[in-house]
Amino acid sequence: MLTKQELEEFSAEANLLYLDHISIDCVVFGFHEGQMKVLMLKSKNEAGWQLPGGFVKKEEPIDVAATRILATRTGIDEIFLKQFHVFGDADRNRQHNEMYNKVVAPEKNFFSHRFISIGYYALVDFIDVNPTPDAFSELCTWRDLDDLPPFLLDHEQIFKTALDTLRLQLNYQPIGYNLMPKEFTMPELQKLYETILGTKLDRRNFQRRMLGFGILNKLEATRKGGAHKAPYLYSFDLDNYQAALKEGLKSGW
Amino acid sequence: MLTKQELEEFSAEANLLYLDHISIDCVVFGFHEGQMKVLMLKSKNEAGWQLPGGFVKKEEPIDVAATRILATRTGIDEIFLKQFHVFGDADRNRQHNEMYNKVVAPEKNFFSHRFISIGYYALVDFIDVNPTPDAFSELCTWRDLDDLPPFLLDHEQIFKTALDTLRLQLNYQPIGYNLMPKEFTMPELQKLYETILGTKLDRRNFQRRMLGFGILNKLEATRKGGAHKAPYLYSFDLDNYQAALKEGLKSGW
DNA sequence: CCAAAAGTGTTCAGCTTACACCCATGA
DNA sequence: TCATGGGTGTAAGCTGAACACTTTTGG
Numbered sequence: 001m002l003t004k005q006e007l008e009e010f011s012a013e014a015n016l017l018y019l020d021h022i023s024i025d026c027v028v029f030g031f032h033e034g035q036m037k038v039l040m041l042k043s044k045n046e047a048g049w050q051l052p053g054g055f056v057k058k059e060e061p062i063d064v065a066a067t068r069i070l071a072t073r074t075g076i077d078e079i080f081l082k083q084f085h086v087f088g089d090a091d092r093n094r095q096h097n098e099m100y101n102k103v104v105a106p107e108k109n110f111f112s113h114r115f116i117s118i119g120y121y122a123l124v125d126f127i128d129v130n131p132t133p134d135a136f137s138e139l140c141t142w143r144d145l146d147d148l149p150p151f152l153l154d155h156e157q158i159f160k161t162a163l164d165t166l167r168l169q170l171n172y173q174p175i176g177y178n179l180m181p182k183e184f185t186m187p188e189l190q191k192l193y194e195t196i197l198g199t200k201l202d203r204r205n206f207q208r209r210m211l212g213f214g215i216l217n218k219l220e221a222t223r224k225g226g227a228h229k230a231p232y233l234y235s236f237d238l239d240n241y242q243a244a245l246k247e248g249l250k251s252g253w
Numbered sequence: 254m255l256t257k258q259e260l261e262e263f264s265a266e267a268n269l270l271y272l273d274h275i276s277i278d279c280v281v282f283g284f285h286e287g288q289m290k291v292l293m294l295k296s297k298n299e300a301g302w303q304l305p306g307g308f309v310k311k312e313e314p315i316d317v318a319a320t321r322i323l324a325t326r327t328g329i330d331e332i333f334l335k336q337f338h339v340f341g342d343a344d345r346n347r348q349h350n351e352m353y354n355k356v357v358a359p360e361k362n363f364f365s366h367r368f369i370s371i372g373y374y375a376l377v378d379f380i381d382v383n384p385t386p387d388a389f390s391e392l393c394t395w396r397d398l399d400d401l402p403p404f405l406l407d408h409e410q411i412f413k414t415a416l417d418t419l420r421l422q423l424n425y426q427p428i429g430y431n432l433m434p435k436e437f438t439m440p441e442l443q444k445l446y447e448t449i450l451g452t453k454l455d456r457r458n459f460q461r462r463m464l465g466f467g468i469l470n471k472l473e474a475t476r477k478g479g480a481h482k483a484p485y486l487y488s489f490d491l492d493n494y495q496a497a498l499k500e501g502l503k504s505g506w
Numbered sequence: 507c508c509a510a511a512a513g514t515g516t517t518c519a520g521c522t523t524a525c526a527c528c529c530a531t532g533a
Numbered sequence: 534t535c536a537t538g539g540g541t542g543t544a545a546g547c548t549g550a551a552c553a554c555t556t557t558t559g560g
Contacts (some may be wrong), residue, residue: 021272022369035299062369064339086339086371088315116275116315118339123424187512203512205550228511229557432507440539457541465521481538497523 001137002045004103006124010135011110018055024066025053025087027162031179032126034188036145036195038159039073039129040220041137046099048152050137051159055115067118073140077131080123080178084165085158085228088116092154119161123178145195166196171250174215177236185223185231186210213249215241255298255389259354263388264363271308277319277370278340278408280305280415281327284432285379289398289448291412292326292382292395294390299352301405301455303390304412306370315414319373328383333376333431337418338411341369374415391404398448404408421448425501427468430489438476439463466502468494 028039028051040049054069056062063081070079097112106112126142133140143149151159169175175196176189190206210216217237221229281292281469282303293302307322309315316334323332350365359365380397386393396402404412422428428449429442443459463469470490 019274019367021274021371056369058367059343061343062339083339086336088309088371090312090314114272114311115391116272116309118341168274168425172421185512202550202552204514204552207513209549224558226511227559228509229513231512240291438539455524456539457525460540463521477531479538480532481536482540484539 002103004136007077007100007111008108010107011104014055014110017057018110019058020113022056023053023055023061024062024069024116024120025051025071025117025158026066026081026122027050027051027118028070028122028124028129028160029166029179030124030126030129030142031195032142034191034195037126037142038145038148039131040141040143040149041073041133041149042139043102043142043152044136044138046152047150047156049143049149049163050152051155052134054134062118066118068180070122073132073134074124074128075122075132077130081120082122083118083120085119086116087119087154087158089154090114092117105198105247117158119158121166123175125179125181127181138190138215170196174213174241174244174249177238177241180236183219183221183233183235185233186233188196189234191233208229211239214246215244255356259388260353260357260364261361264357264361267308267363268307269362270310272311273366274368275309275315276306276370277309277315277322277373278304278411279319279326279334279371279373280304280412281323281374281382282419282432283375283377283379283382283395283416284445284448285395287444287448289445290379290395291398291401292384293394293396294326294386295392295394295402296405297389297391299358299405300403302396302402303405303407304408305387305393307387313370319371323375326385326387327377327381328385329377329381334373335375336373337369338372338414339369340372340407340411342368342407343428345370348406356455370411372415374419376428378432378434380434401427408471416449423449427466427494427502430491430494433489436472436474436486436488438486441482442487466493466497468497 008199016177030037030039039052041052042049052069052073054065056065060068062083065196066081066083067077067079071077093111097106100109100111104112129142131140131142136241145163166175170193171229176177176192180189187203189210190201193206195200215237216234217234219235221233223233224230265300276376283290283292292305294305295302305322305326307318309318313321315336319334319336320330320332323387324330346368350359352422353362353364384393384395401412417436419428423446432445433442439460440456442463443454445455446459447454468490469487472486472488474486476486477483
């Protein structure tokens with residue numbers, strides 16, 4: 001449990017360092033052993049979990065702030081990030097305040113201010129991440145998408161909005177480069193799409209479609225060790241992938 | 254030109270009334286006589302035009318703030334609004350500051366603070382709008398999309414991002430209800446799509462596709478007065494339109 | 507050699523695309 | 534009556550969905 005003194009010290013520093021009223025919350029998606037995962041923090045002070053977040057320094061661009069925040073939580077410096085929504089209800093941190101105001105006088109507590117939060121989602125390669133808790137959390141760890149803990153504040157809404165956004169993006173942007181390891185098999189990539197979408201896809205149609213995008217390189221090697229026919233390995237063709245990111249996969253009109 | 258005193262008075266009030274560091278900028282699209290238009294304000298103090306914008310009151314949800322800001326600029330209370338991006342570079346209001354700091358001491362000037370701006374776009378029926386300038390503008394008026402004036406600050410980027418977003422939305426959401434009058438002809442609706450997209454579309458395919466969405470009611474009447482065959486009038490089927498807004502027009506996966 | 511996973515191929519329906527044709531209207 | 538815009542129709546081609554067959558692997 002955080003002490004009153006620790007909170008007051010943090011608040012004094014935060015007032016000097018950060019822009020008031022603006023926060024950033026991040027939904028970090030990872031994928032490992034056929035499971036989609038989110039990075040979450042278990043609060044020291046409250047019974048519940050939060051998304052990794054932080055504040056914006058007085059002279060810092062918001063994208064830089066988001067990158068910095070996630071670098072300290074994951075150890076990754078270059079991270080794929082996208083802002084997706086702003087959460088600006090007047091009482092989104094009421095739950096927080098009721099708890100904090102018992103410990104620290106509101107005027108000495110940075111957290112009791114109203115914050116408008118910019119939501120970012122991140123896609124990372126699971127194995128690159130070194131989950132590191134912040135001063136207000138006792139634990140930072142991956143949580144399976146189908147086994148999520150109770151969220152604090154409006155973080156469940158933030159998470160759900162991020163997932164909805166990711167599902168939409170899937171339709172007109174390539175996804176996978178940031179979530180998959182360097183080399184992977186087609187069934188593994190399919191599993192990623194299936195867990196994001198929450199549906200089963202046809203193996204053969206998926207393969208044709210993916211290859212049709214022209215963003216994959218088929219490698220010589222196969223993944224041995226499975227109990228059955230060894231699938232081919234693929235890697236992303238980074239040039240074509242980047243191009244597809246910009247132009248989109250298919251227009252519509 | 255605004256006086257020093259006016260600025261100081263506004264700043265003193267703004268500090269009490271508004272959240273610091275957060276602003277809202279709106280891209281209001283309208284459509285009239287085959288032309289796509291944006292609502293813009295001509296600055297009193299600088300040579301250039303701005304998008305309508307404002308600040309968030311201390312206890313006000315951001316969506317309410319955006320609605321309030323646009324209500325005072327347009328006279329419309331119920332306005333179709335969507336947040337689309339946050340603009341948070343550290344120096345986005347540098348241009349502003351250099352000008353303002355000559356007039357008012359920075360510590361007495363709300364505008365010289367750093368602002369992170371939440372971008373909203375709005376779709377409105379042209380004829381409902383009563384353009385009303387704010388205290389810092391000498392003029393509020395529609396500007397044609399293909400005849401835009403020089404923008405102040407980063408408002409050109411905000412505008413372009415809004416237009417890009419609108420073009421994307423077109424692919425999976427119905428657009429038109431908020432931009433068209435109650436009754437309209439198919440060629441008129443097509444003109445809207447063409448100006449948003451910046452391309453020509455096939456008359457017959459457009460009609461089939463639009464009707465295929467099931468969001469239009471064909472009316473008995475026709476639009477007389479044109480020099481040629483009178484086109485049928487249509488109205489939007491609001492129920493189906495709303496449903497399409499939620500579910501999207503076509504998935505993809 | 508067999509079960510299960512993976513690679514490859516084919517068919518069919520529905521949609522998009524690109525046109526042709528006819529009708530109504532005011533000049 | 535004729536030029537023009539608007540309504541309706543249709544054939545060709547592409548794409549996604551559904552499904553069959555073959556190949557490879559470890560047990």
